[in-house]
Amino acid sequence: MEDRIASDxxxxxxxxxxxxxxxxxxxxxxxxxxxxxxxxxxxxxxLRHDHPGLDDDAIHQKLLQCLRIHSRLDHKRxxxx
Amino acid sequence: xxxxxxxxxxxxxVLNALGIEYMVVGSFSSNRYGVPRATxxxxxxxxxxxxxxxxxxxxxxSSFRVDPQASFEMVTGTWRQIIEIPExxxxxxxxxxxxxxxxxxxxxxxTRLTLLSRDAWLPTPEDVVIQxxxxxxxxxxxxxxxxxVAVMAxxxxxxxxxxxxxxxxxxxxTLERLAExxxxxxxxxxxxxxx
Numbered sequence: 625m626e627d628r629i630a631s632d633x634x635x636x637x638x639x640x641x642x643x644x645x646x647x648x649x650x651x652x653x654x655x656x657x658x659x660x661x662x663x664x665x666x667x668x669x670x671l672r673h674d675h676p677g678l679d680d681d682a683i684h685q686k687l688l689q690c691l692r693i694h695s696r697l698d699h700k701r702x703x704x705x
Numbered sequence: 706x707x708x709x710x711x712x713x714x715x716x717x718x719v720l721n722a723l724g725i726e727y728m729v730v731g732s733f734s735s736n737r738y739g740v741p742r743a744t745x746x747x748x749x750x751x752x753x754x755x756x757x758x759x760x761x762x763x764x765x766x767s768s769f770r771v772d773p774q775a776s777f778e779m780v781t782g783t784w785r786q787i788i789e790i791p792e793x794x795x796x797x798x799x800x801x802x803x804x805x806x807x808x809x810x811x812x813x814x815x816t817r818l819t820l821l822s823r824d825a826w827l828p829t830p831e832d833v834v835i836q837x838x839x840x841x842x843x844x845x846x847x848x849x850x851x852x853x854v855a856v857m858a859x860x861x862x863x864x865x866x867x868x869x870x871x872x873x874x875x876x877x878x879t880l881e882r883l884a885e886x887x888x889x890x891x892x893x894x895x896x897x898x899x900x
Contacts, residue, residue, distance in 0.1 A: 637889075638896045641858045644740045653820055656736040657709030657795070659743035664794070688794055691745065695796070 706768040709795040713747045714821040716788075716797060719764045721824060726752040728815040728826040731798075732852070735837060737820070738830040739855035742848070746796040750812065753801065758786075768792065807835060807873050830860050835873045838886060842879045850886060857890035 644652060664687060671686050672678070678686070706712055713733065720727050728734075731748030753761070762771050765788070772787040783801040790797070802812055811832035818827050828836070834853050841849035857865065874883040 634892050634896060637854075637858065638893050640740045641855070641893050641897065644855075644859045647741075649737050650819065650822070652739075652741045653733060653737050654710055655741035656732055656744035657713075659741070660745040661708060661793075663743055664745075688791065691794055 706766070706790060706793065709745060709747070709790075709793055710821055712769070712790045712793065712795050712797060714823065715766065716747075716749070716769075717821065717823055717825050719761060720749075720751075723757065723760055723764065725757050725761065726812075726826075728812060728828055729820060730800075730828060730833075730836070733820070734827050734833050735852040735856055737818075737827065738833055739852060739857075739859045742852075742855075745794065746798065748798045748800065750800050750802050750808070752812065769797075807832075807839075807876070810873070811836070830856055830864075831866050831870050834865070834870055834883075834886075835877070838874060838879045838882050839877050842877070842882045850882070853883075853886045854889045857887060858893040862891065862894050 647655070667690065668683055668687055671683050671690075675683065675686065706715070713729075717729075727749050729747065730750055731746070732742070732744035733747050736742065736744065765771070768790055770789045770791060772789065775784055775786045783803045785801070786799040788797040788799065789795075802808060811828045814829050814832060815826045816829055817824055819825070820827065834856050837849045837853035837856070840846060841853065870883065871880065874880045
């Protein structure tokens with residue numbers, strides 16, 4: 625089973641590399657923030673579901689709160705770039 | 706300002722206009738050379754003197770919220786400034802160029818490319834690999850290791866200067882980590898070559 629998982633993971637990575645090679649360098653750069661924006665939209669949908677009484681500004685503040693928690697966890701272990 | 710790339714583009718325009726020496730590092734550089742992943746921050750290394758910092762902050766629009774508390778980076782003993790764009794949300798971190806030998810080397814080797822349709826300075830793919838391997842070793846973060854593998858995989862084994870990479874990984878004590886990452890990238894090269 626572990627061999628199968630490892631093999632599947634390598635195939636997925638190969639597909640991602642091939643896709644990246646087909647993209648222009650500019651498209652690769654743009655993909656980063658665009659993927660994050662999409663993830664934020666999905667998070668907001670979840671927050672709206674959990675907090676149906678909140679308006680857009682309040683939902684945005686909750687999103688920022690979630691991101692701050694994540695950022696604190698990340699920064700604890702970071703070196704400068 | 707609606708998107709992270711708008712913020713990065715606006716900052717690039719200001720840095721270029723002011724003639725401040727910089728390079729774009731972190732996920733923007735690894736995304737350019739490797740497999741892109743989601744990111745909500747951009748990192749810049751600057752070689753800058755105090756008056757230029759004030760000019761920089763003055764030139765940024767009101768969408769940029771400069772953290773009034775610039776921090777002192779303990780590891781390198783340099784200045785670090787966080788800039789937030791809360792409406793997006795997106796964060797930009799500015800790091801002063803340190804005296805660390807590899808930091809100096811990668812800054813000297815930075816290359817001018819097109820990023821977000823404008824001129825921008827970036828490290829070479831070799832220096833991105835070296836730095837990502839260094840972070841993954843010191844900070845134990847899997848995403849840095851994955852980024853290093855992705856850059857190697859996309860760039861290809863033949864195009865990278867391995868003697869340069871290995872020399873710096875030797876200095877940093879990360880040769881073993883590099884070998885692990887290269888072995889993973891090599892699996893992709895082999896599968897790709899096999900069709």
